[in-house]
Amino acid sequence: MSSSETTASAGAIRPRLRWGVPAYLLLVLAAMALAIVVPKTGYVLNISLQATTYAIAVLGLTVVLGLCGQINLAQAAFFGLGAYAVGIGQTEHGLNFWACLLIGTGVAAGFGALLGASTLRLGGHYLAMVTISFQQIVTLVLINWIPVTKGPDGVRAIPRPGFLADGSTYLAFCIAVLAAVGFLVWRLRDSRLGRAMRAVRDNELAAGVAGIDVYRTKVTAFALSAILGGVGGGLFAGGFSYVSPDQFSFAESVVFLTMVLLGGAASPVGAVIGTGLLILIPEWLRFLKSIPGLYLAIYGAAVILIMVFMPDGIWGFLRGRLDRLKRAVLPVRSGGALQLSGGGQGADTVLEVRGLSKHFGGLKAVDEVDLTIRRGGVHALIGPNGSGKTTTLNVLSGLYKATAGSIVLDGRDITNLPPHARTQAGLGRTFQNIRLWRSMTALENVMVGAERPGSPAGSDPAALMARARAALAFVELEDRADEVVASFSYGHQRAVEIARALAGDPALLLLDEPGAGLNSSEKVELRNLLKRISARGLTILIIDHDMTLVSEVAQHITVLNFGRRIADGYSADVLKHPDVIAAYLGAAPDVPA
C-alpha cells in the first residue's frame, strides 16, 4: 500500500460533490423561501403539498424498484398507514404530531419488513401479487373497521404542529424533508448497501456468490420503501387535514408506480420529475376526469408505452444523452499493486472435501467425491461433459445444497452455509456463463467484490476504491474502470469477473471454465493471468475442457466421470492414467490429449 494510492483514491471519490452539495443546499433553501414568501391560492398550495408528499413516497419506489429491482404495488397502502396514524393518533388519542408520524412510519416499516420477509425468498411474481393483496386488505380494513378508522367517512380536522400551522410554512417543511430524503436516496446509490441492491437487481445469483446477503438486502430495500411511504403519508395527512380510504386505494399505488417509471426509476431525480408531471398533467387535463375510468385507462396505457419505448424513464433517457457528451474526460489514476494474501499462512490444505454427493432425484450428479486442495497451487477438476464438474463447483459455492459429505475451507466447516457466508469465509468464484452486473461499471462490479466482509479493504471507501482499481489494473482493464460492463467484449467481461473475485482477497479461487468461448489470443492472456495470480500465492481450483490450458497451469488434477472421482494426483501422472484416457477418448489411447 503506497502513498500514491491514498492520494489517488481521495481524489477519485465523486469530485462533483465539492460544489454539488452547497449548490443543492442553496437550491433547497431557495425553494423553501419561495414556498413561504410567494403568495398562493389554496389550490396551488394543495397541488404543491400533494406533489411534495407524493414525491417522498415515490422515492421509496426508487429504492425498491429502481435500485433493488423488486416490485411494490402497495405503496399507497404504506402511504395510507402513515396518513391514518397521523390522523387517528392526533384526533382520537390526543397524541403529538411527531409521535404519530413516528408511529405511522414504524407501522409501515413493520408491515413492509413482514411482507418482504415472507415473500422475498421467492421470485418477483409473488411479491407483485402479495403486495396487491396487502393493498386490498388495507383498503378493506380502512373501510370496514369503523370503530378505529371511522370507515368510509374518513378522519377529519387533522391538526399540524403549532409552529407549522401556516400552510406555506408547512409546505416549506415538506420540501425540506423531501430534499433530505432525496439526498439520502441519491447517496444510497453509491454506498455499500446501494451497490449491493444494484447487484441483486442485475444478477441475484452472482450477488450471493460475491458475498452479498441477497435476502437481507431485498428485505431492507422493501422496508426502506415502506418507511418512505409512511413518512410521505404522514406529511400528506398533516397537509390536507382530512384522509379517507379512497385516497389510498390500489389505483393510487398504480399512480405511484407510474410516477416512478415515467420519471425513471434509477435515480431520485426521476422520482421527482415523474411525480411533478403526473400531478400537474392531470390538473391540466381535468376534463378527462368527467368520464370515470378514462383517466386511469390512460395511466395503464402509459405504463405499457413507457415499458416498451422508454424503459429508463424521462431522466434515464436524458442521462443517456448527457453521458454521451461528457465521456472520456475522467482522469484515470493508478490504484497501486493488488495485494493477495491467499488466505494467509494457514494449514497446508486450503480445501478438504469428504464424501461429497449431490443427487437430483435418482440422478447422482456428484457421487461421494473426495478432494484435497493444497495451498498455493493450481488444481484442475476435469472430466467429460456431464461428469459433475460444474455441479461440484455449485455445491462448493453453496448454490446447491450437498446431499451428503463435508466441505472444510481453511479449517472451517462451510457445508451448510449459504453462498454469501461461504464467500465471507474466503471463497471466490467465477461462472461459466459470465454473471456480471451489466448495468454497473467495471469499477462498481469489482468494488462489490472488494466489499466482501473480512476482506483487507474493510469499510473505508477510499481503500475499497483503491483495491478495486488495483484488481482491475491486475487484469489490465483499469483504463476502462468507469465504463458500463455491458459494452465489454466477452474476454474483457471474463477478466472483470476474475477481478471481482480477486478484489475480495479469497483464500481459494474457483474458476468455472474460464477459457470457454475465448479465442486463441484471449486464451494466451488468460493463461498468463492465471500464472500471475498463482505467483501471488493464491490457490486456484479450475474447471476447463482445454487440456492445453489445464496441463500448462495446473500442478494437480482431479478427474471426474459420471459423478465419481476416477483419478487424482500430479498433472503428468493423471493425464497418462488409462482410465482418464478412456473416459476422454474411448478405448484407443493413441491420440495425446
Add this chain to the structure above:
Amino acid sequence: MDLVLQLLFTGIGIGSVYALVALGFVLIFRATNVVNFAQGEFSMVAAFLMVVFSVKIGLPYWVAFIIALICMAGLGAVFNLAVYYPLRHRTYLPVIISTIGASIFIANTTLAIHGPEPEVLSGWFDTPGFMLGPVYFDNQYVLIIVVTALLVALQYWFFEHTLLGKKLQATSQDKEMAALLGIPVAVMIMITFVYSAVIGGIAGILVAPVLFVSIGMGATIALKAFAATIIGGFGEVTGAIIGGLALGVIETFGAAYISVPYKDGFAFLVLIAFLIFRPQGIFGERVAEKA
C-alpha cells in the same frame, strides 16, 4: 352438518371459477415465464360482452356466448401483440409491469365505455336449482363444476395426445430448443394467449350470474386465482385446480363462520401462510436456478 355440505358445494362451485382462471395463469406462465396480471380482466370483459350480446342486444344465450368467446380470442391475440411481444426479450420485471398496465387499461377502458353501475346476467338455465337430500343444488353452480371438469379433461387430452399440444409443451419447457426443432415459438405463444383469454372468458361468463358483473370483478378473481396457483404449487396445472377448489371452500366457510366483510381477505391470509410455511405449494417442487 347440512350447512357444512351446502357450504362445501358452494365452495367447490366458486373454487372451480378460481381454478379456471388459475389455469389461464399457469398456461401463460409456462409459455412465457411471466405471470399475466391482466388474466382476471379477461373474465371481466367476457362477462360484460355477454351482458351486451345477451341482455342489451337480445341474442339467444348460446349465440351470445359463442360471439363473446370469439371476441375474447381476438382480445388474447391483441394482448399478446401489444403487451407481451414487444418485451419478449427483456427480463420478467418490465413484462409484468406491462401486464399490470394492461390490467388497469382494460378495466378502466371498460369503465369509461360502460360506466360504473354493475349489471346482472341471468344464468344458463331458467330454473334456479333443485334439492337433493339436505343440499340445495343451484343450477349455475352445477354448471360451473361440470364445465370446469370437462375443460380440464379436454385440456389434458389436448396436451397429452395431440401434436399441437406436444408442441405447446415443448415451447413451454425450452423455447430455444423448440425453435431449433422447427416449432414456430411465436405462434405457440400466440395460441397460448388466445386460449388463456378464452378460458378466462368462460370462467367470467360462468361466474357472472353468481356475482354481479362489475369492473372490479376481474381484479378480485385474479387475486384469488393467483393465490390458488401458489397454494397448489406455482406453474403446476394440477396444483392450480386443487388450489382453486381449496381456496373456494376456505373462503366460503370463512364467510359463513368468521366474517362476511372480510371474505376477500381470507385468500390473502391463506396465501401468506403458504408463503411462510410451504412456499412450493401442495404439489410444487422448488427448482434452483442453474449456474
